[in-house]
Amino acid sequence: MLEFMDYVQTAFHAQSRWNIDNSYAALTTTAQNLLDFRIPQGLRLHVSSLSSPSFATSYTLGSNGLVDGSLSFLYSSSGLSIASKSSDIRLEHLVRGYRRLQELQRPDELHWNEIWHQGKRIDRKDALLYGRLYLPGSTLEALYLRRISPTRMLRLSGVSDASLPNGGSALALLQNDYGKYSTEYLYSTDSALLGLRGLYNFGYDPRTLVSQQPQHSTRAPAHPWDHQSGRLSAGAEAYFSPINKSGGVSCGLRFTTLPTHTGFPYTMTLTVNPLMGNLSTTYAVQAGRYMALCSRFDFNVYSYESDVVVGVELWRRKQAAADVAWASKLVRPGWSKVVEDDVNGVLKAQMDDKGKVGLLWECRVKELLVSLGAGFDLKKRERMLGSVGIEVSYSS
Amino acid sequence: MAFNFNWSPLIADTDRVRDMLTSSLNKSPKPPIIVDDIIVNELNLGSTPPELEILEIGDLAEDRFRGIFKMSYTGDAYLTLKTRVQANPLNTYLSTKPSFASPQPLAASSGLTIPLQITLSDIRLSGFVILVFSKQKGITLVFRNDPLESLKVSSTFDSIPFVRDYLQKTIESQLRVLFMEDLPAIIHRLSLRMFSPEYQTAENQERSKAVADGEVPVDPFAGPAQQPVDSAGMPLDGSAPFTLDAPTETYASFSQKNLLRLATLTESQRTLSLFTPGMRDTVYRAWASAADREVANDASTPMLSRPPTLSRIQSTLGSQSGWSSAASQTSDVPSTATRPSLASFASAPTVYSLSSGAPRTRPGRKRKNRVVNLRKDKGDGKDVSETASVSSSGYTASASGSAGPSVEAATGPSSLSNTQILREGEINTPPRSPKKKVGFQQQSVDDSARPQRNDSTIRGRPVTPQTRHSSHMQAADDNDDTPRASMILPEKPTEVEEKRPRRPQRQPLPRMQTLQERPRPAQLNRSSSSEVSLQNLATSAFAGEGSNGGILEQAWMMKMATEIAKRVSDEKGKQQAWRPAEGNEGFDGGEAPPAYVS
Numbered sequence: 004m005l006e007f008m009d010y011v012q013t014a015f016h017a018q019s020r021w022n023i024d025n026s027y028a029a030l031t032t033t034a035q036n037l038l039d040f041r042i043p044q045g046l047r048l049h050v051s052s053l054s055s056p057s058f059a060t061s062y063t064l065g066s067n068g069l070v071d072g073s074l075s076f077l078y079s080s081s082g083l084s085i086a087s088k089s090s091d092i093r094l095e096h097l098v099r100g101y102r103r104l105q106e107l108q109r110p111d112e113l114h115w116n117e118i119w120h121q122g123k124r125i126d127r128k129d130a131l132l133y134g135r136l137y138l139p140g141s142t143l144e145a146l147y148l149r150r151i152s153p154t155r156m157l158r159l160s161g162v163s164d165a166s167l168p169n170g171g172s173a174l175a176l177l178q179n180d181y182g183k184y185s186t187e188y189l190y191s192t193d194s195a196l197l198g199l200r201g202l203y204n205f206g207y208d209p210r211t212l213v214s215q216q217p218q219h220s221t222r223a224p225a226h227p228w229d230h231q232s233g234r235l236s237a238g239a240e241a242y243f244s245p246i247n248k249s250g251g252v253s254c255g256l257r258f259t260t261l262p263t264h265t266g267f268p269y270t271m272t273l274t275v276n277p278l279m280g281n282l283s284t285t286y287a288v289q290a291g292r293y294m295a296l297c298s299r300f301d302f303n304v305y306s307y308e309s310d311v312v313v314g315v316e317l318w319r320r321k322q323a324a325a326d327v328a329w330a331s332k333l334v335r336p337g338w339s340k341v342v343e344d345d346v347n348g349v350l351k352a353q354m355d356d357k358g359k360v361g362l363l364w365e366c367r368v369k370e371l372l373v374s375l376g377a378g379f380d381l382k383k384r385e386r387m388l389g390s391v392g393i394e395v396s397y398s399s
Numbered sequence: 400m401a402f403n404f405n406w407s408p409l410i411a412d413t414d415r416v417r418d419m420l421t422s423s424l425n426k427s428p429k430p431p432i433i434v435d436d437i438i439v440n441e442l443n444l445g446s447t448p449p450e451l452e453i454l455e456i457g458d459l460a461e462d463r464f465r466g467i468f469k470m471s472y473t474g475d476a477y478l479t480l481k482t483r484v485q486a487n488p489l490n491t492y493l494s495t496k497p498s499f500a501s502p503q504p505l506a507a508s509s510g511l512t513i514p515l516q517i518t519l520s521d522i523r524l525s526g527f528v529i530l531v532f533s534k535q536k537g538i539t540l541v542f543r544n545d546p547l548e549s550l551k552v553s554s555t556f557d558s559i560p561f562v563r564d565y566l567q568k569t570i571e572s573q574l575r576v577l578f579m580e581d582l583p584a585i586i587h588r589l590s591l592r593m594f595s596p597e598y599q600t601a602e603n604q605e606r607s608k609a610v611a612d613g614e615v616p617v618d619p620f621a622g623p624a625q626q627p628v629d630s631a632g633m634p635l636d637g638s639a640p641f642t643l644d645a646p647t648e649t650y651a652s653f654s655q656k657n658l659l660r661l662a663t664l665t666e667s668q669r670t671l672s673l674f675t676p677g678m679r680d681t682v683y684r685a686w687a688s689a690a691d692r693e694v695a696n697d698a699s700t701p702m703l704s705r706p707p708t709l710s711r712i713q714s715t716l717g718s719q720s721g722w723s724s725a726a727s728q729t730s731d732v733p734s735t736a737t738r739p740s741l742a743s744f745a746s747a748p749t750v751y752s753l754s755s756g757a758p759r760t761r762p763g764r765k766r767k768n769r770v771v772n773l774r775k776d777k778g779d780g781k782d783v784s785e786t787a788s789v790s791s792s793g794y795t796a797s798a799s800g801s802a803g804p805s806v807e808a809a810t811g812p813s814s815l816s817n818t819q820i821l822r823e824g825e826i827n828t829p830p831r832s833p834k835k836k837v838g839f840q841q842q843s844v845d846d847s848a849r850p851q852r853n854d855s856t857i858r859g860r861p862v863t864p865q866t867r868h869s870s871h872m873q874a875a876d877d878n879d880d881t882p883r884a885s886m887i888l889p890e891k892p893t894e895v896e897e898k899r900p901r902r903p904q905r906q907p908l909p910r911m912q913t914l915q916e917r918p919r920p921a922q923l924n925r926s927s928s929s930e931v932s933l934q935n936l937a938t939s940a941f942a943g944e945g946s947n948g949g950i951l952e953q954a955w956m957m958k959m960a961t962e963i964a965k966r967v968s969d970e971k972g973k974q975q976a977w978r979p980a981e982g983n984e985g986f987d988g989g990e991a992p993p994a995y996v997s
Contacts, residue, residue: 028505144499162500174500189502194492198502242489242507249488251507279487279511306511 004365004374005097007051007087007398008075008133011059012148013096014085019129019150024104025185026178027202027238030255033270034285036099037297038314038353042361042376043392051398056082067392075135080127089398090370097372098349098365100316101287101295103268104234104259107209110154110182141165155179169193182209194246202238232264252278267291280305293318293346314353318346319366358382359389372396413442416589423581424480431491434512435483445476449524462534470528470546477520486511514555517566519574521551538590541583547575654680 005013016023023029045067053059057079064072086092118126131148147159161173172193179186187200236257243250255274262268269288275281280303287297294317301310323331348366358381365374373396378389417439424437449472458465485491490510493501526546531539552570556562660676667674 028503030505142497144497146499160500162497164497167497172496172500174502176502191500191502193496193500196492196502198504240504240507242502242504244492247488247492249492251487251489251504253504253506253509255505274506276506276509279509281506281509281511283506283509303511306513308512 004372004394004396005099006063007049007061007396008059008077008135010092010097011053011077011079011083011085012131012133014083015079015081015129015131015148018081018083020153021150021156022107022180024102025107025180025182025202025204026187027185027200027240027255028187030202030236030238030257031272031274031283031285032099033102033259033287034272034297034299036102037287037295037316037351038285038299038312040099040314040351040353040361040363042363042378042390043374043394044376044390045392047392047394049394049396049398051087051396053083053085053087053398056084059087061398069139071137071139073135073137075133077134078132080130087398088370089372089396090367092372092398094346094349094365094367100318100349100351101268101289101297102270103262103289104270106261107182107204107206107234110180110210112153143171154181194244196242196244198240198242200238200240202236205235205237231261233258233260252276279303293320310355310357312353312355314351317350319348319350321345321347370397372398413444415592416585417442419585419588420478423585431494432485433482434485434510437480437482440479440481440516442478443476445474447474449474454527464532465530467527467529467543470524470526472522472524474522475520476522477518480517480519482515482517483512484515486513517552517554517570519550519552519570521549523548523550524578532590534594536591537587537594539583540586542579545575546578547571550574 013023024032045065047063047065047067049061049063051059051061059077059079061075061077062072063075064070117124129148129150131146133144133146133148135144136142137144142162142164145159145161145163147157149157151157156178158176158178159173160176161171163171169192172191174189174191176187176189182204184201184203186202187198189198189200190196191198236259237255238257239252239254241250241252253274253276255272257270257272259270260266260268267288267290269286271287272283272285274283282302282304283299285297285299287295289295294315296316297314299310299312301308303309348364351363351365352361354360360379360381361376362379363374363376365372367373374394375392376394377391379387380389381387420442421437421439424439429437449470452469452471453466454469455467456465457467487508487510489504489508493504493508524546525548527543528546529539529541529543531541550567550571552563552567554563554566556566657678657680660678663674663676664678666672667676
């Protein structure tokens with residue numbers, strides 16, 4: 004489940020019209036959501052609040068070993084009009100599951116954001132400030148986002164901790180998103196790591212279709228790879244550290260179905276690390292509105308190590324109220340209902356070939372959002388249950 | 400001086416060394432690049448030992464050694480390590496960083512573990528090493544400077560020069576740390592296992608075993624007769640109470656205060672300090688030596704042959720036989736001539752003592768040697784003296800009453816004259832001042848009379864008849880030997896356990912017995928050994944009566960004595976307070992007699 008602050012950040016991105024999926028780093032988001040979900044450890048309590056459209060606070064208290072906690076504050080220059088009450092937030096917004104990619108949007112024009120008043124531009128760039136202080140560990144995390152332009156965002160993040168070398172590190176990330184392709188440049192002060200990421204989407208160029216509606220079904224395929232109902236993307240990343248004289252390279256490929264696709268939406272990815280010889284392939288399918296399946300296969304051509312992970316996500320529908328059940332049955336099939344939040348719980352499970360099983364159950368109880376997690380190790384006969392955790396979150 | 404290296408035993412036990420090295424390498428936190436445990440695959444110590452050149456020897460003894468050497472090693476030893484390393488530097492770099500400010504690459508940081516095997520060979524060492532060897536504490540080897548000169552590192556990555564150089568540099572630095580810090584600890588533990596069998600077992604076993612060993616000298620029942628001299632001497636080593644390494648069992652039967660006082664006494668001897676602490680419940684060697692001189696009077700062998708140094712050693716060692724012989728008090732005894740030599744001999748712990756000696760008088764007597772006769776046949780007298788000294792020492796060990804010392808001392812020498820009787824009962828008999836003896840009366844009158852009376856009181860046996868008897872015998876014996884009373888060393892009560900058939904010559908026993916009677920109760924109150932001494936007393940008491948009694952008679956007497964001893968020990972607690980007062984009667988007011996008897 005997304006923490007409240009991440010939820011607010013996502014709202015900020017959405018509000019400032021930033022497509023977080025159009026990045027090489029988000030190539031395998033679906034598989035990561037379905038397979039690499041975080042299982043809570045110990046007991047944790049979150050209390051958050053969106054005190055004003057621009058300001059959010061959150062406090063967490065955990066008992067993982069010693070009692071620890073954190074305070075976090077967030078400020079957004081643009082007011083966020085989102086549901087912040089834990090009883091109102093849609094569970095699908097909080098629980099990351101199958102990521103249904105939308106059609107590529109044409110990037111906004113620069114002048115669309117201009118707001119003039121009495122002859123002066125008074126629009127301001129969207130910015131977000133976020134800080135988190137961990138106690139008693141005395142670790143400080145800071146984040147600064149700024150939407151420099153509709154196609155550019157700067158992200159500065161830093162961690163300050165006495166136990167880290169040089170007292171901490173900072174990361175600067177400049178992201179450019181032009182719809183058809185996106186690039187990222189990053190620099191980390193820790194060992195002067197330079198990074199470069201790029202993603203290219205095959206298919207139609209949204210920039211060229213200015214006036215037309217994106218009617219993909221009628222559009223002729225531009226080239227053999229241009230599936231109207233799917234999108235193929237390819238990307239690569241490279242890192243280099245002049246201090247360590249080390250680096251890394253990887254490249255990836257993704258094919259995902261678009262909403263116009265008839266049938267079950269599915270996503271396939273393939274990522275390769277040529278230096279280390281690592282191959283990783285994932286396949287995720289949304290088999291119904293309330294279920295999603297995913298599998299991943301890793302393989303190393305040098306050491307022949309392999310890994311298989313399967314995951315499933317099940318949503319629990321809300322039971323229709325008894326008094327209106329008869330009425331819902333009378334609704335004609337064609338009539339569309341207001342899409343309400345009709346799920347009140349989700350179960351996630353993943354299992355790998357080493358016998359490790361992870362279970363996560365997230366639901367809403369009254370006004371609280373609860374997530375229960377447990378990790379098993381089936382290979383160990385004597386101590387099968389590894390870690391169990393529960394997280395309770397409340398926001399207002 | 401040359402060093403002869405027996406290089407093979409070390410090679411034979413490389414398994415243990417391998418395990419120790421493996422555990423020590425994995426103890427410290429490993430860098431993230433190493434993803435698996437470091438396992439020592441093979442350890443070969445080579446064929447050539449290191450060359451040592453002695454620079455300085457600091458301490459040299461049979462069981463101790465300390466020296467500074469210059470060591471150089473140019474052998475062909477080699478060591479093979481096996482582990483798994485992470486081949487992706489980005490993985491090791493990012494795994495240690497917090498995820499919030501990390502670039503979080505998609506797949507560029509995926510890991511790849513590679514098994515790695517490293518062989519260290521062509522090790523060249525040269526440096527100064529301080530080697531300390533102690534039989535109890537093992538070997539300690541410390542390098543004064545960094546000994547590693549050069550090293551050849553070969554690994555599975557030899558084909559990549561960058562990795563090869565990096566490994567060479569890293570391992571060389573780690574090895575320097577290992578030599579300076581970890582190697583001394585490993586060698587120390589290994590040496591403990593090899594040279595001290597006790598350390599191989601659990602510590603409890605070691606302690607119990609040590610206690611068992613230590614009980615021998617401490618227990619008055621035990622005697623040097625049951626052990627070779629050396630090993631008996633070891634626990635009786637006077638240095639034991641003075642060193643911190645002394646087995647704890649030494650303290651089990653000794654009064655801590657007395658041991659402390661003995662330590663102070665030794666210190667004062669070494670530092671020319673004039674302070675001599677008075678020790679209660681001890682028998683001073685000076686007293687015994689006076690009694691010994693009496694014995695020595697008849698000695699057939701010259702007692703002066705005894706090296707005076709021995710006496711000194713004995714005096715220092717005589718923590719247990721702290722009793723300065725009553726000889727000092729019995730100096731007026733007629734047999735003064737041989738006293739000095741006797742005195743030197745007299746100290747109890749010196750079972751091993753040795754030799755010559757007046758106490759060896761009594762050639763005519765046939766004695767049962769409770770002590771292993773290490774000396775040539777100098778005659779029975781020697782054995783007697785030994786026994787006597789042993790018994791006296793044992794008696795002292797039992798912390799007999801302070802009045803006892805003089806009595807014991809007197810008894811000791813006197814016992815020599817009655818070797819046979821001493822064999823069985825005499826040794827059991829605590830030393831008594833030669834009260835009954837002519838000439839000794841004065842010295843031991845106060846001492847022995849009281850014990851005698853008390854003995855009779857406590858044991859309920861009529862002492863007087865024995866006294867009379869003993870006086871008879873005393874007169875008779877005087878012709879024979881040197882005054883026995885003075886030579887009645889406190890026989891080790893251990894003899895009591897040896898229920899040997901009583902000798903006909905038990906007559907002197909009663910004499911000695913009566914002499915010792917007064918201090919006896921005090922001594923008996925001390926410990927179980929005192930019970931034994933009581934038994935000795937009892938047996939000797941009866942011995943006098945039935946000098947020709949059979950074995951059964953003797954056994955019965957022993958039994959009686961044991962019972963009485965038990966009874967007395969029961970009253971020990973009550974008489975605790977009473978004991979010190981009595982103890983001082985032997986010598987005036989707790990003043991310690993001179994430690995050395997010239």
